Amino acid sequence: MNYLQPVLISLVAIIHIYIMFLEMVLWTTKKGRKAFNLKSLEFAEETKVLAANQGLYNGFLAAGLIWSIISGNENVSIFFLICVFIAGIYGAYSTKQIKIFYIQSIPATLAIIVLFF
Numbered sequence: 001m002n003y004l005q006p007v008l009i010s011l012v013a014i015i016h017i018y019i020m021f022l023e024m025v026l027w028t029t030k031k032g033r034k035a036f037n038l039k040s041l042e043f044a045e046e047t048k049v050l051a052a053n054q055g056l057y058n059g060f061l062a063a064g065l066i067w068s069i070i071s072g073n074e075n076v077s078i079f080f081l082i083c084v085f086i087a088g089i090y091g092a093y094s095t096k097q098i099k100i101f102y103i104q105s106i107p108a109t110l111a112i113i114v115l116f117f
Contacts, residue, residue, distance in 0.1 A: 001077075006069045008111035009077055012084055013069075015107060016062035023055030037097065061087070074115055081115070084108040 026032035028044040036051075038044045044051075061084055068076035088104030091097070 001069070001072055001074065002114075004114050005074075005077070005111070008107070008114055009065050009069055009081070012081065012107050012111055013062040013065040015103060016058045016065070016084070020055040020059040020062065023051045023058065027051040027055075077115055078112060081108045081112045085112070 022032050022035050026035075027048045028041065032038070033041065033044050038047075061080060064076065064080040064083075068074070068080060085105045085108040088101050088106075088108065091104065092099075092101035
């Protein structure tokens, strides 16, 4: 890997660690509700177990990306970056929040491009 590849992969991993923290720890707080445009504290309380599960999956994405850097395996990097890219597209489509695409898919796309050049 050249110097830029692990930097961009790390950026994507850090984004997903932060998303994991929002979903698993901050979901019912003002910051968590604002980040995910939740309609009320009651709704956040009702869905916090689902959000924590979702956060765990974002943590797995981050772990895979970190593992790909440590191992130096570009194929592993590409696999997890594609997973992130697809998750960003699906998240943006299913929630009708384009910011998910910008936050997840765009950084993953940049990292994928750098891996191929």
